[in-house]
Amino acid sequence: MASPPVKPGLGAAAPIDKRELQTVIDQGKADPTAVRTLRCRTVAQGRLSQLNYIRDLPPQPVTEHAPEGPLGEAGAPNASEALLAALGSCLSIGIHANALAQGIRIRSLELDVEADIHMTSVWGDGDRQPRTIGFESIRVSVRMDADASRKALAALVRHTVLWSPAANTLHNPVHLDIALAPAAAA
Structure with a gap:
């Protein structure tokens, strides 16, 4: 499966909600020493493919392949x-x-x-x-x-x-x- 073509032109940018952004900023200011641990669990699927589990999101696929060649048809980055x-x-x-x-x-x-x-x-x-x-x-x-x-x-x-x-x-x-x-x- 080939990569989708790159569309010319700029992508439309929906504005960020200023109140939501301020909430994130305020949380950081409340405790500037706070450290958040981010996690991802990677599970091998075989044939050089992995699924990555982040929070409760759907699994994110990653496939190791060469950009050209027999493995270059992978459907994931x-x-x-x-x-x-x-x-x-x-x-x-x-x-x-x-x-x-x-x-x-x-x-x-x-x-x-x-x-x-x-x-x-x-x-x-x-x-x-x-x-x-x-x-x-x-x-x-x-x-x-x-x-x-x-x-x-x-x-x-x-x-x-x-x-x-x-x-x-x-x-x-x-x-x-x-x-x-x-x-x-x-």
Whole structure:
């Protein structure tokens, strides 16, 4: 199954409810030291497909496949594409929320997120020359139709990136702790 075609033009941006946004801001101010743990349970389905369970949402599929080739027909994003989607979504939400706080009306917003990856070193086989494993760089192009000057919109994007959890997770060193879980009791 091929990916759906990308539609030209900007996506319509429904406004964020200012009261709902203020509630989230107030919750954060009430206890600035509060830490929220986010969780996702990933369950292998076979043939390089996984289902990801987040809160009580329907399972989110992720399928590891090469963009081209025999596995390229998967009907779900691969893990690297899902990472790009998470970044784009986080930035989009941040741009909307910060625009609202600044009194900027956004009529439409679209982000193109892309990155290059060396496919031969993805699973540790094939090309074993020292290369970056994962993305070497990520490029995001933001297009929006809004009631503000280009200078104000550029400042809005810079501010959003500065405070984006997803962008900062990718940009800053993050402690990563991966271990085999304890054996299940018999």
